[in-house]
Structure formats: C-alpha cells, structure tokens
Amino acid sequence: MNVTKLISIALGAILVNNFILVQFLGICPFMGVSKKMDTALGMGFAVTFVMGIASAATWLINEYLLLPLGLAYMQTVAFILVIAALVQLVEMFLQKMVPALYQALGIYLPLITTNCAVLGVALLNVQNHYNFIESVVYGVTGGLGFLVAICLFASIRERVEDCDCPKSFEGFPIALISAGLLALAFMGFSGLRIF
Amino acid sequence: MNFKKQLREGLLTQNPVLVQLLGMCSTLAITTSLFNGLGMGISVLVILTCSNVVISLLRKVIPSKIRIAAYIVIIAGFVTMVDLLMQAFLPDLSNSLGVFIPLIVVNCIILGRAEAFASKNTVAASAVDGVTQGLGYLAALVVMCIVRELLGNGTFGSGVLSADGARIIAEPYPALMMILPVGGFLTLGCLIAFAQWLVKKLNDKEAAAK
C-alpha cells in the first residue's frame, strides 16, 4: 500500500486538480445549490458520500464483471445504472434519517445522478488504472474537493447577492465570473507536491 | 410543429446553454479549440436527436416509475455507440475530448429534453426538437471556442482550418489564461449576460408590438 501515492491523489483531488474549479466536473449543482451555505454543505457531504461508494461499487463491477467477460464497452451503461440506484438509496436513507436535509436539498438530491463528478470519478478511476483503495480515496477526496469549492463559492455568493450589479449580469453571469476568479486562485496550487 | 419557431427557440430564446443553463460542464471544459467544439457539438446533436426519437417511440410503453432510469440506459447506449465509432474513425477527436464523451450521458440537456419534450410529443416533433436544441448547443460551443481560442492562443480554427489554425494575434500577446479554467468561467459568464440582455430586448419588442 503506497501511502505517498494516496496522499498525492488526495491532494490532487482536493486542491491541484479540484473537480469543479480545474476539471469542470459537477458544475450544474455547483451553480444550483450554492446560494446558501447550509444547503451547500449538505449537498457537498451527500456528493462526497455518493462519490466514495460509487467509486467502490463501480470498481468492483468493472474488475470482477465487465473486464473478465470482455464487456469493457458496457462501462458507461453499467456505471450510470449503479449510480442511479445508489442515489435512490441515499434519497430513501435521508428521507427516513435526516428529513430536514432531505427537504432542503429538494430536487437537487435526485440530480446527483446526473452530476458529472460522480460518473466522472468512476470513469477516471478506470482511465488512471487505480486499484480498489486508490479508487475509493480518489472518490472520497474528489467529493471533499467538491465540498471545499462549493462552500467557498457559497460564502462568496451570499455576499454578491447584496451588491449592485449590471442588470444583464444579475444571477448566473456574475456567479460564473466569481467562480472564474476562484478558479484563478486555485491555479496557485498547480505544481504543489509534498513528496 | 413550426420549424422556424422551434429553431428560433433552440438557438436563442430557449438556448439550452445560455438560457436554460444546462450542459455547462462540457461547455466550460472542452471549448479550447474549434475542433473540440464542433466535434462535441455535433456528437451531442446526433445523440440528442436519436435518443429523442427512440424515447418518443417508446413513450407509451415505458412505465412512469422507471422512466428516468430507462431514459438514462437508452441515452447511455447511444453515447457508447458514438464513443466507439469515434475511437475507431476519429481517434484524434476522441483523444482530445477524452472523458467528456462518456460524460455526455449526464449532460443535463439530453435527459432534460427527454423528460420535458420527447416523453410527451410525437416522434417527428421530438426529432425536430432534438435538432434545434442540438443546434443551439453547437452554436453556444462554437462562439465560446472562437472567443477563447482567439484571446487565449491568438489563432482561429485550430484543428479545422489547419493543424494550428490561422494566427490572428501575434505570439507573445494572447492571454494564456483564457484557455485555462478561469477563461472558461469568464467567457461563459459574459456570454450568458449577453444572451439574457438579448432575450429581454426581444421580449420587450414583442410586448411593445402587441
């Protein structure tokens, strides 16, 4: 078990190659749920959880079902079905256990299925030839990177809401420009390495 | 089914990227050269039209409870087909677009149109809808590509006109950051602002004419 590699993967997923601000995966919920800090936090944790389990489940299915049977071309179909089922389970779990969060996330919870970040991390695990542990670490830390970005962004947006803004730029456009500046800041992490 | 009306909607008033704000992940990620933009735009147009047609054909047969899962499987099928065909016949484009080809499955535009239109309309209308919305997406991508490539690389038509494209701005002047994530966000933000302004003007004109 190569711990230095795991730490590089984690650092990469959260800062250097942040899923939202560098790899552009997960923009739709990033824009949609970041208006308030508490929904952003809730969504961030839900996505981290789904990404972690999805990484594990899709790796197992790929390794023990698709590859041995020569069905590599079925990866996309199989992965997205697994993710859809997983999100359904998370929905039922939250509805029973944490109904407040379930209400707050509303329509955005089933939309985690179409979150590019979840399917993206499953496909990237295959592309990078990660083993099981590495895949799960990448999934969880990718989700944490999503969480960091969405919370930073939510705090900015809460402030921007109160500012004056040219009429055409109100709403999404000014949010995208703020995200651009955040992405610019994250460029500073490029080349960061501990080992 | 008014083709002209649907085309106007697809390109402008209901543009999937600039007005409905769907499919942003790919719009931001791959719009660094005209080659990518055209390749992705045409792929999505084809997949959107095909899945719209199939889903419209099956709309009376698919039970409501599992319709989203069924749509996803059908869309994933077409995406994988396009992926395999691209790897075999257009390997450079496949390499360039990378992981974003299979990610077309979760492109909100396709699932969104399936749910909002194809599941409730005839096959012909759904096909037209697929084409017009696909053209809107393609148009948004092409504009993004041209702006980002011109400002970020100083060239035009890289990969399409020639391997490097026609150099418009001399070497040291282009702002490299336009090709990086920053540039994507900034360009899309300005483009959406422009689209919002344009749509509002058109709506005001129509309201005044009434």
Added chain:
Amino acid sequence: MKTYVLKLTGVLFLITAVVAVLLGGVNAITEGRIADINAEKTAAAIRTVLPSEAEPEPVQDYADDTGLVTAVYRMGEDGYAVQLVVAGSQGEITMMVGVDAEGAVSGVSFIQMSETAGLGAVAAQDNAKGRAFRDQFVGKSGSVAVTKDGGDIDALTSATITSRAVATGVNAALSCVANFG
C-alpha cells in the same frame, strides 16, 4: 404489488438487454479497427524516434528499476525504442524514447497524453514549439533535467509538471538501455 415490481424490473431489464446487444454489435464492428489504430500508433512512434531499416523486435527481459518501462524494442544494431508510461499533470503520458547504439537519445514521441491544451499538450503537437521541445532531448545521454532542477532542458511555458514527466521518462529509458551493457 409483486407483479407490478416484476413488470417494472422486467421492462428496465429488457431495455438494458436490447441496448447491450446493440452495443455488442457496434463493438464487434469497431474493435478490430481500434486495435489496429493502437498498433499503428506504436509502430509510427517507433519509426519517428529511431529511423531504422530493421524490424522492431520486442525484448522480453529488460532491467528497469523505475517501473515506468512498459515495452522495449530492439532495432537491429541501430539501438532500442523504449515505451514508457509516466505520470503527467492530468493523467498518464504514454511515450516512446529512441536510444541509439551510442546510448544517446535519438528521439522522443508521444503515443497518448491528455495534458492541458495549449500548455502541456504542446509537447506532443506537430508545430514549431512542440518540435523545439522534443528536439532538446536528442543527443543527450546519462541523465537529463529541466533548468529548474539544475539541468539544461527548457521546460514548456507554464507546463513544468509535463516537462519534468518527460524528462523522467527519458532518464528511465536511458538507464534501462544502459543496463543492456
């Protein structure tokens, strides 16, 4: 109730099965061609890095301490072509390094990379900048490094990670061939 759930699963399973069969068909058509494209890429890379009349002959036992080498081809008396996979900034880079009979680099070429367009991706492009970067390695022996690490390879603008990865690959290839004696 039970029949209702069975019906739902049945329809979903049927749709998935039809999709799977259709994909199997498309895969059967494209499989051969994709494999050919990959084989041609490797062959073209070998021809670029070490122009030689000899046929590439895969070498089975080579000594590689770095773990980066994936294949070695002996080109008659002209030298070796070494295929490696190094970690770039956006994923893996598959490259081919030619080492001539004197143990010096004869060429560097890329088979597969997905580095940032306009930055790291320039290393593989067939334009002036790309060629200039790749030509820097020709003739070098022993070990190479980018200027930041004390060597004399000029890294690509804003693509230090990619440039370092390429240097690492070249070093691994040189040391692997040196082990042949």
